[in-house]
Amino acid sequence: GRAADRGEFSMRRSRKVKILATIGPALSSVEMIGKLFEAGADVFRINMSHSDHALMRTLVERIRSVEKASDRPIGILADLQGPKLRLGAFADGAIDIAPGDVFVLDTDPAPGTQERVELPHPEVLAALEAGHRLLLDDGKVRLRVTEATPTRAVTVVEAGSRLSDRKGVSVPDSTIDFGAMTAKDRSDLEAALHAGADWIALSFVQRAEDLAEVKKIARGRAAVMAKIEKPQAVERLDSIIEQADALMVA
DSSP, X not given: OHHHHTTTTTTOOOOSOOOEEEOXXXXXXXXXXXXXXXXXXXXXXXXXXXXXXXXXXXXXXXXXXXXXXXXXXXXXXEEOOOOOOBOOOBTTSEEEOOTTOEEEEESOOSOBOSSEEEOOOHHHHHHOOTTOEEEETTTTEEEEEEEEETTEEEEEEEEOXXXXXXXXXXXXXXXXXXXXXXXXXXXXXXXXHHHTOSEEEESSOOSHHHHHHHHHHHTTSSEEXXXXXXXXXXXXXXXXXXXXXXXXXX
């Protein structure tokens, strides 16, 4: 409005779009948080995958000090890590692969070879079916399942050149029989609520029931955001929307 044009209420914003900024190590000082806020950030995201409770509390305190100085509300979102799936280890630390190679994931804890490696998550192996994809190392390696049993999945490499110890595994096509919260997530959730976070983001949501557990613990102390990053969540979007206060397309 005209008051804003004259420089009054200088931090009041009329735009409908909100800007969410993730705080990393280089952006965690009060000075940098203040600069990000002045540049347009409305909400700050604290990634609990990389923040212990002490750091999270420090970041919340710094954000709140900027909020107090600006006299304008700032949102704080604590993003829970969710289940972290990882490969086992290789005998030589890594292998070279190429599209077309056959590669096996199994329950054998023996060090991995050029032909196979342990996937220490029986619930994932049980959920795999022929045709499902596995994305490893943040998607740098893509496997396609050709045969699957509860203890062994035979795959063909579709993309990638190298695979090393304990890389992350994502299974976008498979509905896994576990909740979206781990013991770490529950601990992080309680700490974030106690610190006064405004929003809690839940990773790898598969079904509306995943959100119900968070909401039960939060008891209205924070709003709950569902991260939509699996096809199962898209298929169940209506019921997830009923439970969630907001969605993040992750």
